[in-house]
Amino acid sequence: MAIKVHGSFVSTATMRVLACLNEKGLDYEFVPVDFAVGEHKKEPFLSLNPFGQVPAFEDGDLKLFESRAINQYIAHTYADKGTPLIYQDPKKIALVCVWAEVEAQRYDPPAAKLTWELGIKQLMGMTADDAIVQEQEAQLAKVLDVYEARLAQSKYLAGDSFTLADLNHLPTLNYLMGTRAQAVFNSRPHVSAWCADILARPVWQKVAAMRNNP
C-alpha cells in the first residue's frame, strides 16, 4: 500500500520526512496541507495528527506523526532500501539514537527559533527580532562547540557514515545557510565542513528544490 505525506514545503518537519523518503528511494504521494484555510486544525487532518501540526504520515493502514518518529520508522522498516540511515550493530544504532536526541533536544530549540526569525519570517515579509536572534545564536554556539569536538573525531555525528542523526538537521541547516546565523557554523571548521558535505548530497539538493518548484 502507498506511502502518503501530508505537509507543507515551508515546514522543516515535513522536509525532514521527505529527505528520509528520498534517501531511501521510496515512492510516496505528497498531499499539501493548506495552512491559509486552517486545514491542519480541522478534521480529517486532526485524525492523522491530533496536535494539528504537519507532517502526518501514512504507510498503508499505519498512521504516524512527529517527524523524528516517522523517520525512525522509515529507517528501520526500509533498512535494505537506498541509503542505510542506521547501522546494523545495536551499539552503533545506540549512537545514532544519542545524536538524534541531541539534534531534537539541544540543536533544534535554538535552530528552530532562528529558522523562524531569519528564514520563515523573511519569506512572509516580516522583520526578525534582533534580541531573539542574538540570544539564540549564543545558545546555538554552545551546542556547536560540542559538535565541533565530536566532528573532529568522526566524519559524521554517529560515526563514519551519514545517518538519520545527520539527516534530521538538514531542513533547519538549509534555512540558516545564507542568513547571518551561518557565521555560527562557519567559524567552526569541522562543523562547517560537515554542513557543506551533508547539504551537498544530491538527494537533499533535490528535496530542497521542491520548495521552489513543487
Added chain:
Amino acid sequence: MAIKVHGSFVSTATMRVLACLNEKGLDYEFVPVDFAVGEHKKEPFLSLNPFGQVPAFEDGDLKLFESRAINQYIAHTYADKGTPLIYQDPKKIALVCVWAEVEAQRYDPPAAKLTWELGIKQLMGMTADDAIVQEQEAQLAKVLDVYEARLAQSKYLAGDSFTLADLNHLPTLNYLMGTRAQAVFNSRPHVSAWCADILARPVWQKVAAMRNNP
C-alpha cells in the same frame, strides 16, 4: 560487563534511566555525581557526556548519554528481560516512537519547567514564579487534552501495554503530583487514571523511594 549510571536522584533524566533499568530487572552500579563541586562540568565526566549534564551511562565499553536514547538502547538490547517496554511488531514499535516523541517534544517542555518551579525549587527552599507556573500549566493543559482523547481509546499511550512511551513520563509526573499542577492532570479522568496506574507500579515506587533513601 557491568552497567553504570552516573547521575543524581534529584535529576528527572537520571530517574528515567533508573526506572527503565529496574523495569528490566538489570543489575547496575549507580555512581553519584556531585553537582555542588561541579563534577558534571569537569573531566572525567565530560568524556561521558560532553554537554555536562546527568545522566551518563556505560554498558561495558559502550558510553551513552541523553536519557531517552539510553532507554531506547536498554529496551531494545534487553528486550527479553523483565517488563517488555516495546512491542515486537514494527508498526507497534512505531507507535511507541511516536508517543515517546510526544513526551519529549510536547509534554516535557512545560512539565520540566513546572517540575523546576514547583518541585526542585521547593527542595532548594526557593519560591516558585507564579507567572511561569500559570503559563506552563496552560501549555500543559493543551497537551493533556490530546492525551485525554488518546487514553479514552487505549489504556496506555502506545496501545494496551505499558511501554517506554509511558515510562519516560514518570519522573516529572512524580514531582508534579502533590503540587498545584496536579489539578491539570486530575481534571481529565482518563489522564488521571493513567497517572495513578503508572505511578503505582511497584518498580516505580521502589525507584521513587531511592530519592529519600539512596
